[in-house]
Amino acid sequence: MSADDLLPALLQATGETAQMVFWSALLTLLLGLPLGVLLVATDRGGLVPAPAVKAVLGGVVNVGRSLPFIVLMVAILPFTRLVTGTTIGTVAAIVPLTLGAVPFYARLVETALRGVERAVVEAAQAMGASRVRVVARVLLPEALPGLVAGLTVTVVALIGYSAMAGAIGGGGLGDLAIRYGYQRFDTTVMIITVVLLVVVVQLVQSLGDLVARRLSHR
Template identity: 55%
Template sequence: MSANLIPILLESTLQTLYMVAMSTLLGTLIGAPLGIFLATSRKGELLSAPWLNKMLGLIVNAARSTPFIILVVAIIPLTRLIAGTSIGTTAAIVPLTIAAAPFIARLIETAIREVDAGLIEAARAMGATPWQIVRKVLIPEAKPGIILGLTLAVVSLIGYSAMVGAVGGEGLGDLGIRYGYQRFMPEVMLAVVIILIVLVQLVQSLGEWIAARFDKRAPRNRGR
C-alpha cells in the first residue's frame, strides 16, 4: 500500500468513529425512553397505556423491518432538511440515527423485561411510585443487559456506516468503494476490512467487560 494512502485511511477511520459515536448517542437518547416505555406500558404494567404501546410498537417494527440501504435513500429529503446536504459524514448520521433508535428501543425493552417481577412487586409493596421503580429498580437491574444491547447496536452501526459509503457517505465504506473497488486496489479493501474487524472486536470485548462489571450475578474472583 502506498504511504500516501495511510493518512486517507486514518481520516476515513476517524470519520467512521465519528458517525458511529454520534448516531449511537442520538439513537440512545431517542431509543432508551422509548424502550423503557414499551417495557412498562402494556395492560396492567407500571405505566399502563396499551393502545399507545401498540401504536409505538408498530412504528418501531416498521422502522426495524426497512432495509437500511432503502431507508438511506427514502429519507434523503429529510436528511437534506436536517443536515443541509444528503452526502458526507454529517448527513450519514441522520439515517444511522433513525436506524439505531428503534433497534436500541427493542434491545432495552428486552433487557428490562428480563428483570425479576418479584423485585417490582417488592418495590410496589414498599410504596414506590412507578417512576421510582423504573429509575431505582428496573434500570439498575437491567444495566448489564442494556450495556450488552448497546454493544450490539454499536457493532451493527459500524456495519451500517460502511454501507452509507455506497450512497455518498464518507468513512471506511466510501474508501473501500472508491479505492478498493473503483480503482482496483485490493490492498485498500483488505485494509478497510481488517480495520472494521478490529473495531468490532474492540467494541464487543469492551462492552462485555463493562457489562460483567455491572452484573451482580457474575462470579467475582476474590483474592487474586
C-alpha cells in the first residue's frame, strides 16, 4: 500500500473499529448488567432465591464464555444475517461481538456485586427497602468501581475481538491487517495496525482505571 493510501485506510479502519467497539460495548452493558444482577439475585441467599433459574442462567453464561470468539462468529452467521441482513461489514460484526461479550461481562458484574458487604444489604432491607430499591440504591452504587473496572476489561476484550472479526470481513483494523499486512505481506501495515491497537488498549485501560479509582474514593 502506498503512503498516500495508507493514512486514509488507517483512518477508515480505526473509525470502523471504534464503531464496532462502541456499539457492542453499549449493548453489552445494557444486556450484561441485568444478567449479572439476576445471577446474584436468584442465587441461594439472594434477593429472589430461585436455584433453578440461577442454574439455567449460569449454564447459558458458561456456554457463552466457553466458545472461542472465532467459532462463535461462524456459528451464528445465520442469526447475524437475520438481524442485520448481512454477514459481513462493521454492522454485522457487532452481533457476534455483543453475544461474545455479554456472558463475559455478566460474570464480572456478578463478581462485583458479590463484593458488596451483606450487612449493607441487610440494613437496607431492615429499613423497608424493596428489592428493586436495594439493587438500584445499594448494590449497584456500592459495586460501581468494580462494575467500571469490569466494563473496562470487557471493552479491552472487545477491541481484541474486533480485530478477529476482520477474519470474516468485519472491517476495522483487524481487517486491514489481514488483507494488507498478512495476505499481501505488507509488513508496514501490519506493524502500524498492531501499534494502533496497543495504543487504543492502553488508553482505554488507563481511562477505566482512573474512573474506577475516583469512584472508589468518593
